[in-house]
């Protein structure tokens with residue numbers, strides 16, 4: 203009985219105990235935040251990598267292209283039970299320009315995908331702007347939906363402009379605000395143009411057709427008509443491109459959008475605006491003709507996978523459009539046969555039940571078998587079948603080793619908490635030496651005395667861990683708000699999205715991580731208290747009583 | 751004829767101090783009958799506390815044996831010695847040795863709590879508290895139950911220590927210079943308290959002191975000199 207009483211009393215009267223609990227709390231807090239953020243980070247990369255490539259990738263060595271892809275996809279789906287869906291994909295590189303903005307050029311990764319198939323292979327639709335969460339997103343959403351979003355976004359931009367100006371004239375604003383308002387105004391005018399392009403799509407198309415007919419007629423008569431040509435050129439900047447020249451931009455591409463201090467995403471180009479892609483064909487080309495294929499596209503949507511480094515460099519176009527731009531379409535041969543069309547790779551979506559990476563590896567082996575069976579041996583040996591994890595190995599393993607490093611670092615810090623508890627308990631035991639002697643003179647056993655200090659340690663661990671866990675969870679939950687506040691206060695971003703891939707700091711809380719850390723802290727506190735407790739138990743009562 | 755409360759046989763105790771050994775007790779034999787009040791006097795450093803600790807099972811002799819109420823304690827396990835110390839022996843120290851974190855009442859209850867498991871405690875609680883309150887009341891501390899030791903005077907603290915020592919109704923009360931830290935008036939009050947327990951309740955008491963005058967109030971005075979106990 204005395205054990206409980208003394209344990210409680212020591213807790214209440216020992217200031218040092220609070221210090222130990224605070225130390226434990228701090229360690230739990232840091233450990234939780236570090237592990238949660240790193241885990242969330244990995245999760246996001248995993249999600250994004252799967253989003254881009256699906257669970258399993260079938261791709262040939264080099265960039266030579268994969269033929270009979272549709273048949274192969276069919277076979278894989280039919281023969282491997284765990285496979286839900288497979289679809290061809292083209293990945294190439296090019297330069298993006300904006301008509302009328304001569305200074306703008308941006309190298310991009312161009313993904314040729316099929317919609318709505320794509321939504322079956324990844325969760326592509328979740329990050330869309332116009333077609334968010336539509337079960338069957340396409341490259342030709344109805345104009346009215348695109349216009350609605352464009353108009354809404356324009357209103358948002360207008361509201362931000364009002365807020366930033368706060369009733370002042372442009373000339374009276376500080377320089378940085380002027381720059382911002384300038385950018386916002388540019389965005390607003392582009393968004394309006396995009397909206398108008400969609401609104402006037404039919405009339406513009408008709409007018410263009412008429413003008414082109416007139417030009418053709420003029421050409422036929424041998425007349426020069428520079429005025430007509432200029433009008434056509436001007437009109438072409440405003441028409442809506444016909445299928446398949448529709449593009450979905452990655453959100454966050456340099457110059458295509460930016461974020462305000464308050465965290466709003468501002469799109470400069472939106473639905474209805476036009477861009478030009480310069481593609482250096484991956485497919486067949488002659489040595490004499492190395493020039494890029496050039497094509498204008500109308501923006502129909504934009505997409506965020508949450509991985510900044512993907513989004514800021516990737517645009518999505520219809521598979522057929524990109525196949526053509528890469529000269530990968532079917533080509534008639536001289537002997538009358540047709541060289542088959544090519545794609546870069548086939549993405550395979552695995553059933554959720556097999557999503558675990560070990561299960562995915564087993565499925566990969568089955569897919570490998572199908573691929574080996576499908577192609578001639580000479581071709582098959584040049585085709586790789588990889589899991590998403592293998593494909594993204596460099597990125598994922600570098601993050602994993604970072605996580606390891608962070609965990610080791612914080613593990614060492616947690617040793618400090620054990621040490622802290624140890625030192626504090628050593629002091630408490632030294633302080634309480636006389637009490638220990640008295641207790642023993644009253645007949646208390648060594649184990650009983652040790653139990654007091656162990657329980658004391660456990661309670662401190664528990665209290666510290668709970669306080670730390672609550673604090674940690676609150677912090678992680680609000681980490682982005684805290685980060686924004688820090689940014690406003692310090693003026694720089696601790697978490698810059700350029701170096702960490704993500705816009706927002708991951709803020710998932712994993713219950714198993716929390717319970718592990720809390721449990722660990724309690725064990726650590728008890729371990730820290732163990733040696734002093736044993737010392738107390740071993741103490742000779744006479745020695746303890748002599749202690750003054 | 752009842753068994754003697756305490757009987758010691760040829761107790762030897764020495765301390766090693768670097769290379770030399772300090773022979774503190776060199777064959778101490780004495781007996782204390784149940785209900786007797788014995789005072790042990792001796793110069794400072796003569797080994798009085800050492801002897802008392804051996805008798806109270808706080809320490810083990812190098813040689814010799816302590817028999818308490820007929821029980822030979824040298825062969826007992828540590829657990830049995832703890833029990834015996836808890837139930838049959840009460841200690842009063844010169845420096846009171848109260849626990850500062852606990853209130854007066856709790857200090858006095860401590861031996862009862864050491865003796866009782868946490869499961870049995872709720873049942874015995876009321877009765878034990880009543881006994882503690884009664885002893886404290888008898889010592890004139892009825893109003894101070896909720897105070898902390900630091901709020902009491904030296905004499906009051908020593909009375910609390912006596913109450914604690916008597917809580918489990920021990921067969922033997924061992925007092926190590928109980929008045930050594932008090933002025934003569936308070937000291938004699940404490941002596942009166944001890945004598946009262948001796949005469950009224952027949953409490954067996956062994957008291958250690960270097961004050962020969964104080965020892966006079968005991969039934970019998972023993973002298974510790976050169977590691978030996980003598981009657982006069």
Ligand SMILES: Nc1ncnc2c1ncn2[C@@H]1O[C@H](COP(=O)(O)OP(=O)(O)OP(=O)(O)O)[C@@H](O)[C@H]1O
Nearest residue numbers: 765766774792793794795796797798799800801960
């Ligand atoms: N643990 C120990 N180690 C070394 N020497 C000790 C130890 N305990 C006691 N002594 C020595 O043994 C001798 C007897 O000590 P003890 O405390 O029994 O004397 P005492 O008669 O009670 O003295 P006092 O009247 O001052 O309390 C002293 O010289 C002391 O220094």
Ligand SMILES: [Mg+2]
Nearest residue numbers: 798799800926
């Ligand atoms: Mg002494």
